Amino acid sequence: MTSGGVHSGxxxxxxxRKRHAAERRFRLYGLAAIGLALGAxxxxxxxxxxxxxxxxxxxxxTLDLHLDAARLDPQGGRRPGDLxxxxxxxxxxxxxxxxxxxxxxxxERRRLHALVSSGAAFDLRERVLAEPDLVGSTIALxxxxxxxxxxxxxxxxxxxxxxxxxxxxxxxxxxxxxLQSEGRVARRFWTRFFRAGDSREPELAGIWGALVGSLxxxxxxxxxxxxxxxxxxxxxxxxxxxxRLTDFIEVNINNLAAVPSIVFGLLGLAVFLNLSGLPRSAPxxxxxxxxxxxxxxxxxxxxxxxxxxxxxxxxxxxxxGASPIQVVGHHVLPLAxxxxxxxxxxxxxxxxxxxxxxxMIGMVAFIVDVPTGPTAPATVxxxxxxxxxxxPERAFVAKxxxxxxxxxxxxxAMNLAAVLLRSRFERxx
Amino acid sequence: xxxxxxxxxxQVTLRSTPLALIAACTLGFAAPSLARDQLRIVGSSTVFxxxxxxxxxxxxxxxxxxPVVESTGSGGGLKLFCAGVGTQHPDITNASRxxxxxxxxxxxxxxxxxxxxxxxxFDGIVLANSKKSGRFSLTKEQIFRxxxxxxxxxxxxxxxxxxxxxxxxASLPSTRIEVLxxxxxxxxxxxxxxxxxxxxxxxxxxxxxxxxxxxxxxRAVAHGIREDGAYVEAGENDNLIVQKLEANPSALGIFGxxxxxxxxxxxxxxxxxxxxxxxxxxxxGQYGVSRSLYFYVKKAHVGVVPGIQHxxxxxxxxxxxxxxxxxxxKGLIPLPEAERTAVREAARGLELLSLN
Numbered sequence: 155m156t157s158g159g160v161h162s163g164x165x166x167x168x169x170x171r172k173r174h175a176a177e178r179r180f181r182l183y184g185l186a187a188i189g190l191a192l193g194a195x196x197x198x199x200x201x202x203x204x205x206x207x208x209x210x211x212x213x214x215x216t217l218d219l220h221l222d223a224a225r226l227d228p229q230g231g232r233r234p235g236d237l238x239x240x241x242x243x244x245x246x247x248x249x250x251x252x253x254x255x256x257x258x259x260x261x262e263r264r265r266l267h268a269l270v271s272s273g274a275a276f277d278l279r280e281r282v283l284a285e286p287d288l289v290g291s292t293i294a295l296x297x298x299x300x301x302x303x304x305x306x307x308x309x310x311x312x313x314x315x316x317x318x319x320x321x322x323x324x325x326x327x328x329x330x331x332x333l334q335s336e337g338r339v340a341r342r343f344w345t346r347f348f349r350a351g352d353s354r355e356p357e358l359a360g361i362w363g364a365l366v367g368s369l370x371x372x373x374x375x376x377x378x379x380x381x382x383x384x385x386x387x388x389x390x391x392x393x394x395x396x397x398r399l400t401d402f403i404e405v406n407i408n409n410l411a412a413v414p415s416i417v418f419g420l421l422g423l424a425v426f427l428n429l430s431g432l433p434r435s436a437p438x439x440x441x442x443x444x445x446x447x448x449x450x451x452x453x454x455x456x457x458x459x460x461x462x463x464x465x466x467x468x469x470x471x472x473x474x475g476a477s478p479i480q481v482v483g484h485h486v487l488p489l490a491x492x493x494x495x496x497x498x499x500x501x502x503x504x505x506x507x508x509x510x511x512x513x514m515i516g517m518v519a520f521i522v523d524v525p526t527g528p529t530a531p532a533t534v535x536x537x538x539x540x541x542x543x544x545x546p547e548r549a550f551v552a553k554x555x556x557x558x559x560x561x562x563x564x565x566x567a568m569n570l571a572a573v574l575l576r577s578r579f580e581r582x583x
Numbered sequence: 584x585x586x587x588x589x590x591x592x593x594q595v596t597l598r599s600t601p602l603a604l605i606a607a608c609t610l611g612f613a614a615p616s617l618a619r620d621q622l623r624i625v626g627s628s629t630v631f632x633x634x635x636x637x638x639x640x641x642x643x644x645x646x647x648x649x650p651v652v653e654s655t656g657s658g659g660g661l662k663l664f665c666a667g668v669g670t671q672h673p674d675i676t677n678a679s680r681x682x683x684x685x686x687x688x689x690x691x692x693x694x695x696x697x698x699x700x701x702x703x704x705f706d707g708i709v710l711a712n713s714k715k716s717g718r719f720s721l722t723k724e725q726i727f728r729x730x731x732x733x734x735x736x737x738x739x740x741x742x743x744x745x746x747x748x749x750x751x752x753a754s755l756p757s758t759r760i761e762v763l764x765x766x767x768x769x770x771x772x773x774x775x776x777x778x779x780x781x782x783x784x785x786x787x788x789x790x791x792x793x794x795x796x797x798x799x800x801x802r803a804v805a806h807g808i809r810e811d812g813a814y815v816e817a818g819e820n821d822n823l824i825v826q827k828l829e830a831n832p833s834a835l836g837i838f839g840x841x842x843x844x845x846x847x848x849x850x851x852x853x854x855x856x857x858x859x860x861x862x863x864x865x866x867x868g869q870y871g872v873s874r875s876l877y878f879y880v881k882k883a884h885v886g887v888v889p890g891i892q893h894x895x896x897x898x899x900x901x902x903x904x905x906x907x908x909x910x911x912x913k914g915l916i917p918l919p920e921a922e923r924t925a926v927r928e929a930a931r932g933l934e935l936l937s938l939n
Contacts, residue, residue, distance in 0.1 A: 520631070522649040523648065
């Protein structure tokens with residue numbers, strides 16, 4: 155007998171090499187695909203982070219504000235009502251003029267005033283209302299610079315460019331440099347970004363309003379979709395008689411999960427706004443619409459999680475005399491809960507990122523006040539991102555990316571919670 | 584995979600649960616439309632940046648609450664506005680075009696008979712490119728020839744054959760025609776087509792004749808934008824177009840003047856018909872591709888929803904809409920002084936709209 159045969163010899167070795175090469179190639183394709191996806195993710199996150207970080211910082215200028223009683227409290231009673239009507243803008247302007255007495259003429263003065271944010275006067279007003287005794291004295295107060303001046307210190311203005319091509323004039327840049335050399339300009343962590351509502355002035359705009367709106371909306375969504383979804387899943391999985399009707403419902407639930415979200419918005423407009431007369435732009439309506447959207451996801455996740463509980467558990471419970479409700483309530487649901495919660499959190503994460511259905515019910519709106527309840531006008535985080543991305547002011551580019559970072563942080567936290575729940579409580583059979 | 588359900592006997596007693604669930608799903612919400620102490624404004628995304636600036640100032644400087652401003656587009660806003668009288672309907676709608684006769688009619692049918700029109704200023708639509716390449720100087724006819732779906736050549740309408748700008752006119756650069764602009768759903772696109780494209784088409788003798796003989800056919804030609812890749816629909820986001828222009832110096836972009844104003848260090852506006860798109864030229868009415876911006880007030884709501892008159896007063900004040908007002912800083916081109924005063928008087932007196 156020859157020692158060759160089918161599995162040795164030159165031809166077999168060639169075949170083997172070929173198969174190994176094919177294997178290596180296949181792994182390489184896989185690696186390339188993952189590399190490409192990772193590259194895209196890194197680029198995307200990188201740009202958002204690089205663009206968004208400036209949103210968390212800002213520049214303030216310290217002004218010596220003379221709180222002239224004649225301007226702020228002509229009546230002299232220090233009553234909050236009178237103090238509230240004081241001309242605080244003028245006090246800020248006077249402080250600026252005192253720093254640059256050489257600036258003459260209406261136009262030049264306007265340019266000087268434009269360096270400080272219009273929010274400065276409101277900051278001062280708040281301070282004086284809190285401490286009415288300050289009137290008559292001179293205080294040093296750090297107030298925000300305007301978006302253009304802020305951008306200058308962040309390196310967003312090219313001082314070498316022709317004057318007509320910049321938002322800041324030569325004189326304005328000279329003033330800003332003078333303020334800086336006097337040590338009046340300081341970089342701060344911009345807490346305003348996290349505690350303010352929306353504004354048309356980038357330096358005053360914050361995400362707190364949108365964040366609270368998102369929380370109200372998601373709260374309503376969770377309150378509706380979780381109990382309804384779990385109850386539907388339990389019934390369908392444990393009690394429903396198998397038949398055409400159940401199959402029909404099942405097919406419909408699966409289909410609903412794939413319906414584009416704008417359709418739910420249209421439904422919300424027709425049913426909740428036009429028919430029921432609920433208020434526009436309210437988190438309550440937003441939550442209802444998003445609950446309809448998340449419901450199929452919750453039902454499907456809950457069903458597969460209930461299905462994964464082994465029949466032995468049910469049979470054992472029955473064996474010691476538990477009623478079907480007890481079987482479900484004491485044994486099946488607790489065991490299925492980690493999976494149900496994971497599915498719910500993933501559904502909520504999707505709801506958190508939705509804007510399309512909210513457009514129809516008026517939540518794509520400019521809302522300054524932080525919402526105080528489920529029926530107060532509100533907007534949500536992704537809508538805030540969209541609105542800022544559409545704003546002409548250049549400083550909103552950073553704010554947009556900053557808001558995206560906050561949204562991403564939320565999503566990561568939610569997904570992390572889902573992963574943790576699963577790894578800690580899920581039981582394998 | 585399914586598991587055997589518990590024995591049927593006890594299950595029967597639970598059969599009624601789904602009914603309860605379904606009932607819970609379809610909970611009726613019957614909230615009465617309560618009185619509102621906050622203005623509700625809808626409408627054009629072009630007017631949105633200005634209306635929101637006024638709303639914010641209004642909220643900060645008066646005792647009224649800051650109005651809620653929605654960006655729904657001019658048409659969508661008018662539809663909501665005309666849906667009826669009552670606090671569940673908006674009080675004011677913004678529009679980047681004038682209200683149409685058909686819309687006034689639909690308003691009237693729903694009981695919205697008294698409408699106050701307020702003209703707030705102008706918006707220039709610019710064609711801009713990156714500063715890395717030369718400034719374009721175009722006529723409306725050249726714009727039409729570059730972007731129309733069909734153009735007249737030797738007395739016949741043919742599919743647009745132009746690939747590069749110098750094929751249209753030897754004075755233009757020899758770069759490929761590539762224009763980034765808004766999609767058909769945008770008000771900016773409507774205005775651009777109406778002002779630039781139609782203006783350009785009328786400048787061509789053959790199409791001018793067609794306009795006299797067959798208005799419909801003329802409109803079809805003048806409003807048709809080519810779909811062979813030379814015109815790229817870049818979405819509603821004007822910031823995105825500006826970024827794309829920076830990355831692609833040979834392309835032109837179409838957007839509102841405020842975006843040129845904010846990005847003057849990176850992009851330059853093309854000269855159209857010999858006029859540069861500057862603040863002064865648009866304000867003087869010389870720049871050919873500019874439109875008026877409006878808002879409409881529901882008079883029946885005045886006195887019902889507090890603050891409407893004060894909001895109108897704020898919007899039309901010199902502090903806001905004047906030549907040096909804060910809206911000019913945001914890129915709104917103010918009305919000429921005389922017209923501004925007239926508009927202010929009419930608006931404060933809540934004079935009713937009449938379409939002639």
